Amino acid sequence: MPLSPFSSPIYVTRPILPDLKLMNEQLADIWQSRVLTNYGSKHKLFEVKVKDFLGVENLSLSVNGAVALLMALKAMELPVGSEVITTPFTFPATPHAIHWNNLKIVFCDIDPVTMCIDANKIEELITPNTSAILGVHVYGIPCDVKKIDEIAKKHNLKVIYDAAHAFNTKIDGVPIGHYGDVSMHSFHATKLFNTVEGGCLVYPDESLGLKLYRLENFGIVNEEIVADFGINGKMNELQSAMGILTIDMVKEETEKRKKIFDTYNRILSQFEGIEVMKLPENATNSYQYYVIRIHRDKCKISRNELYEKLKGFNIMARKYFYPLCTEYYCYKHIKTGPLPVANKIKNEVLCLPYYGDLGVENAEKIAEIILSLVK
Amino acid sequence: MPLSPFSSPIYVTRPILPDLKLMNEQLADIWQSRVLTNYGSKHKLFEVKVKDFLGVENLSLSVNGAVALLMALKAMELPVGSEVITTPFTFPATPHAIHWNNLKIVFCDIDPVTMCIDANKIEELITPNTSAILGVHVYGIPCDVKKIDEIAKKHNLKVIYDAAHAFNTKIDGVPIGHYGDVSMHSFHATKLFNTVEGGCLVYPDESLGLKLYRLENFGIVNEEIVADFGINGKMNELQSAMGILTIDMVKEETEKRKKIFDTYNRILSQFEGIEVMKLPENATNSYQYYVIRIHRDKCKISRNELYEKLKGFNIMARKYFYPLCTEYYCYKHIKTGPLPVANKIKNEVLCLPYYGDLGVENAEKIAEIILSLVK
Numbered sequence: 001m002p003l004s005p006f007s008s009p010i011y012v013t014r015p016i017l018p019d020l021k022l023m024n025e026q027l028a029d030i031w032q033s034r035v036l037t038n039y040g041s042k043h044k045l046f047e048v049k050v051k052d053f054l055g056v057e058n059l060s061l062s063v064n065g066a067v068a069l070l071m072a073l074k075a076m077e078l079p080v081g082s083e084v085i086t087t088p089f090t091f092p093a094t095p096h097a098i099h100w101n102n103l104k105i106v107f108c109d110i111d112p113v114t115m116c117i118d119a120n121k122i123e124e125l126i127t128p129n130t131s132a133i134l135g136v137h138v139y140g141i142p143c144d145v146k147k148i149d150e151i152a153k154k155h156n157l158k159v160i161y162d163a164a165h166a167f168n169t170k171i172d173g174v175p176i177g178h179y180g181d182v183s184m185h186s187f188h189a190t191k192l193f194n195t196v197e198g199g200c201l202v203y204p205d206e207s208l209g210l211k212l213y214r215l216e217n218f219g220i221v222n223e224e225i226v227a228d229f230g231i232n233g234k235m236n237e238l239q240s241a242m243g244i245l246t247i248d249m250v251k252e253e254t255e256k257r258k259k260i261f262d263t264y265n266r267i268l269s270q271f272e273g274i275e276v277m278k279l280p281e282n283a284t285n286s287y288q289y290y291v292i293r294i295h296r297d298k299c300k301i302s303r304n305e306l307y308e309k310l311k312g313f314n315i316m317a318r319k320y321f322y323p324l325c326t327e328y329y330c331y332k333h334i335k336t337g338p339l340p341v342a343n344k345i346k347n348e349v350l351c352l353p354y355y356g357d358l359g360v361e362n363a364e365k366i367a368e369i370i371l372s373l374v375k
Numbered sequence: 376m377p378l379s380p381f382s383s384p385i386y387v388t389r390p391i392l393p394d395l396k397l398m399n400e401q402l403a404d405i406w407q408s409r410v411l412t413n414y415g416s417k418h419k420l421f422e423v424k425v426k427d428f429l430g431v432e433n434l435s436l437s438v439n440g441a442v443a444l445l446m447a448l449k450a451m452e453l454p455v456g457s458e459v460i461t462t463p464f465t466f467p468a469t470p471h472a473i474h475w476n477n478l479k480i481v482f483c484d485i486d487p488v489t490m491c492i493d494a495n496k497i498e499e500l501i502t503p504n505t506s507a508i509l510g511v512h513v514y515g516i517p518c519d520v521k522k523i524d525e526i527a528k529k530h531n532l533k534v535i536y537d538a539a540h541a542f543n544t545k546i547d548g549v550p551i552g553h554y555g556d557v558s559m560h561s562f563h564a565t566k567l568f569n570t571v572e573g574g575c576l577v578y579p580d581e582s583l584g585l586k587l588y589r590l591e592n593f594g595i596v597n598e599e600i601v602a603d604f605g606i607n608g609k610m611n612e613l614q615s616a617m618g619i620l621t622i623d624m625v626k627e628e629t630e631k632r633k634k635i636f637d638t639y640n641r642i643l644s645q646f647e648g649i650e651v652m653k654l655p656e657n658a659t660n661s662y663q664y665y666v667i668r669i670h671r672d673k674c675k676i677s678r679n680e681l682y683e684k685l686k687g688f689n690i691m692a693r694k695y696f697y698p699l700c701t702e703y704y705c706y707k708h709i710k711t712g713p714l715p716v717a718n719k720i721k722n723e724v725l726c727l728p729y730y731g732d733l734g735v736e737n738a739e740k741i742a743e744i745i746l747s748l749v750k
Contacts, residue, residue: 014409015409015411017406017409020399020402020403020406023402023406024395024399024402027395027398027399027402028395031392031395031398034389034390034392035564036390036564036569036571036572037563037564037571037572038564063438063439063442063572064438064607065607066593066606066607067438067442067606067607070606074475080477091593092593092594092595092601092605093593093606093607096593096594096604096605096606097606099604100449100475100604100606102455102477188412189410189411189412189413189611194411196411196412196611196612196613197411197412197438197607197609197611218441218466218467218468218471219467219471219703219705220467223693223694224694224697224698225703225704226467226700226703226704226705227703227704227705228704228705229471229474229475229705230467230471231441231442231445231468231471231472231475232439232440232441232442232468232572234572236564236571236572237571238571238613238614238617239613242613318598319598319599322599323599325601328594328600328601328602329600329601329602329603330594330601330602330603330604
């Protein structure tokens with residue numbers, strides 16, 4: 001029996017939404033207090049809830065992940081014009097945060113298995129002008145955080161992680177935000193856990209909290225003292241209210257996504273032309289993205305052809321992360337060494353629809369359609 | 376009869392809030408669409424409503440005013456390290472936006488009447504390295520926009536306005552955003568018109584819109600093209616929904632504030648030691664702040680003493696803008712010429728409680744208390 005297209009478009013993600021009645025109750029509280037932002041009671045409660053959920057002590061909520069990453073880099077107080085080593089295989093927000101901080105972007109190749117920055121290729125890029133490493137836990141797969149920590153200590157570098165995809169990821173049972181100097185989680189609507197827009201920074205050193213507070217609130221100490229350069233990076237009360245409700249939904253959504261993950265892996269791993277998503281044994285899955293790799297030499301069609309053909313089935317997959325950041329118009333001028341792994345993988349990856357409400361049956365159908373196209 | 380304190384604290388401002396039922400209906404729409412951000416239907420509708428309200432053609436909504444100002448400066452493509460002439464008599468967000476853009480802050484003295492940057496003192500600060508003027512329409516009182524335009528044309532400089540206080544201000548009937556290259560309005564909860572947090576940029580040159588769109592959305596052109604450096608400066612659907620409702624309340628709130636403005640002016644202008652708020656004849660009032668100036672030589676007590684004594688009456692006035700930005704810990708090192716006017720005025724100004732629900736009777740009482748303290 002030929003597989004038929006879905007009746008309406010299936011996108012890569014779909015936000016979880018709390019019961020509207022509960023959200024209206026939250027709004028009623030806010031209307032009652034007339035405090036809409038600037039660290040109201042919703043912000044305070046939500047901060048505690050996220051800390052508890054992640055099992056971290058030091059956390060700052062932010063208006064969105066990109067502004068949070070901007071502040072994270074600013075908080076490191078890196079010399080203007082110094083070099084930050086990062087991955088080209090990421091969302092544009094990552095290198096943009098370096099550029100906006102007036103630092104120099106140095107792109108490093110990625111690991112063929114984790115697809116994160118290749119820790120074994122970082123040291124050869126270090127110069128006297130290098131000040132930091134900005135790693136990305138791409139698809140929630142952790143970077144080699146231990147090796148990166150070693151390199152950073154040896155060369156006196158700061159380590160920042162774009163952990164937008166790695167909310168609640170743990171390595172050997174330890175929250176991922178304990179590694180490096182500061183990590184950014186995103187709470188954007190496209191993420192498993194969302195506050196409409198939003199994000200947070202997590203950091204092992206408690207003293208960074210005051211610095212980040214000032215960076216997100218104009219550097220204000222009190223009515224008469226402004227101590228530091230700061231922008232407005234605050235999360236407001238409506239975002240916080242949303243988070244208070246959605247964080248209680250994460251467990252259930254994660255369980256639903258786990259079933260979809262297992263379904264995709266079970267069906268797609270039957271064919272050697274497709275490499276299914278795997279996490280290191282010592283890491284937990286954030287269930288944020290589900291990515292496959294299409295091995296051109298073993299498949300009937302290319303990743304690009306598969307992507308186009310899936311549209312015909314109303315399956316709107318995404319080629320995250322194609323193209324590489326080095327190919328962006330604004331970064332083309334940056335000289336890099338060869339990036340063979342990143343240049344290979346960018347043509348292999350495809351993110352599939354991945355949200356709880358998709359259901360196992362639809363995931364099965366998507367997997368079967370993919371198999372039928374590539375085999 | 377001695378004047379008695381208010382029974383609970385009266386703050387400088389209080390946000391207008393739409394009917395909760397209407398807000399719940401907005402949320403129901405959003406829940407229905409499952410589009411929480413990234414230019415959904417609320418964003419589109421709100422943008423049209425703000426354009427219509429202001430009578431402007433080119434406008435970009437932003438997540439907040441500070442991020443908007445950051446993007447406004449970035450959009451000007453000023454040479455790194457070039458000089459931007461601005462006022463020290465403003466909220467810290469103004470100079471911070473220059474600093475975060477890696478530009479050099481040059482503080483100029485202010486006009487003794489408007490308290491905005493003194494257009495007659497700008498030219499003496501221009502060097503071959505000057506790239507822009509960043510004016511602030513402080514308290515909604517317009518800068519000398521025509522003179523500034525002339526200077527900018529003569530010296531080939533960009534002009535950016537921090538119009539956070541000047542929402543819906545018109546000069547000779549023309550929206551204030553028509554002056555200069557780009558103007559930022561704030562929709563923060565403390566503003567007359569609010570979207571919880573939020574803001575917008577207004578600009579006469581339509582072509583700036585695409586540049587700003589890219590700056591606020593990661594530089595993304597489409598799924599495969601990233602053309603420019605961008606952060607996340609987008610306004611989300613909840614903010615937009617709030618704005619759709621609150622913008623319809625602006626007219627009524629403005630009328631209420633006008634009565635308070637007239638009340639304060641009527642009572643406080645009776646005493647020559649107090650200078651009441653005045654706008655140039657060709658400008659409309661944004662009714663955003665109500666500021667008085669205490670002339671020390673004619674008053675029994677100083678502005679600082681008045682501020683403290685008012686607290687005893689539960690009147691929480693604010694010393695906007697004291698201290699000057701030049702006195703901030705982070706800007707102390709910047710060399711400036713003498714700033715005699717700013718240094719005088721910073722010790723005179725006091726912003727009084729100013730929001731529709733305050734009512735004329737309370738405004739009368741506040742004015743009488745002030746008179747009794749200073750006369």
